[in-house]
Amino acid sequence: MLFNMKIEERTSSTVHTSGAILLISCYELGHRPAGLTRPRRALKTAGFAPDTIDIAVEPLAVEKVKSARFIGISVPMHTALRLGVHLLHRIRQINPDALICMYGLYATLNADYLLSQGVNFCIANTASTELVALVQSVVEGEQIETQKTGFRTAKLPPLEAYAQFEDNGETRTVGYTETTHGCKHLCTHCPIPPIYNGKFFVVQPDTVLAEIQEQVAQGATHITFGDPDFLNGPMHGLRILREMHKVYPNLTFDFTTKIEHILKHRKHFLEFAQLGCRFVISAVESLSERVLTILEKHHTRADVETAIDIVHGAGIALRPTWVPFTPWTTLDDYLEIFQFVDTHRLVYHVDPVQYAVRLLIPPGSYLLNRPETKALSHTLDEASFSYTWIHPDVQMDELHKTVNALVENDARADVDTLETFYRIWTLAADMQGQPPPEQNRDVHQPAPRITEAWFC
């Protein structure tokens, strides 16, 4: 399947008679990267034996970089791309002749810039078909002598090297898979629609179950389903969960889905709980009607409250995510989030970094088509992979900087989530000329989570 494949090939006059394929992941939210596991498997099936490095948990092995002829760098998200570009320059110093391909969502969104920085190929998706085709064409074109089937493929880091599931003293080793790619929705702030344009594609159940089986054999006791939206194809997901539960009745899991889907598929949540679901992540983003309209989220504050009732009513925790700093968010909107989280006893359901998230507008973003964005002063900063924007209310940008620093300091000092929550709320209330919020510390209970704060 071909999605917006954007390829620019530089022709090389050098014919290499030996070489290797190296795949590198920079960052994938603390779990074992699908950007390595799936291409690695696809390349193995095609007869190659790629080496891998996950720089989130391993050092950059200079010898591997030196001997590689083809290097794929997985950049599925903004943070990964920032790290990936640093890595690109380092790789070019170590191995100036290597052919470098960046692959993943952010590779295509920023292809013009990346190609100008010395990347040879940019591929949008990590489903691997294009990557295998590219490796094959490079290998054949350059007569690279690669390791064929029968050679040992380097091992991936153990699952224990990654973030763990944690709930009130219970810990679990986390495996990761995806049952779909893309998304059928068109939320304007999301990087997926410019690439997938409202389409999603299922991964065959056998493939997903094989990935689960492999990771359970390596010690996984919890699976994160990292689909952009697990309920785009609810029956597809359910079939996989039922099969998984039959074979591994003690395995728990989490998934991500939008508020609209929680409401639409409410009848399945009791079954999700019975099958081992411990928490669901949902991108609430804002409670402001205006902001939700601009982001085209198709939910309201009342819908979010209904979704909490559905998910919590089934005995599953809902972990909302937020984009609290947008050009259209007022200080009152920001304060409303804190009141809401406090009232609904969600303090431990939200990683503090969420209160510091500032809207990213990547190249090609659907937000650029919105009249509200056109009315803003915004310019593309290619090296930051996004448009810069300034809030019309200068104090909101100041608040963002202060909250960002506070969250970072508290995370470094291992300050309890509840403490950080009230500190930020107090800060924002003070800016609004309000007294410090009343603190209901006793009502907030720890919630299941993955021990890695969410960073896109």
Ligand code: SF4
């Ligand atoms: S935010 Fe979620 S539902 Fe919306 S387009 Fe992105 S993945 Fe789909």
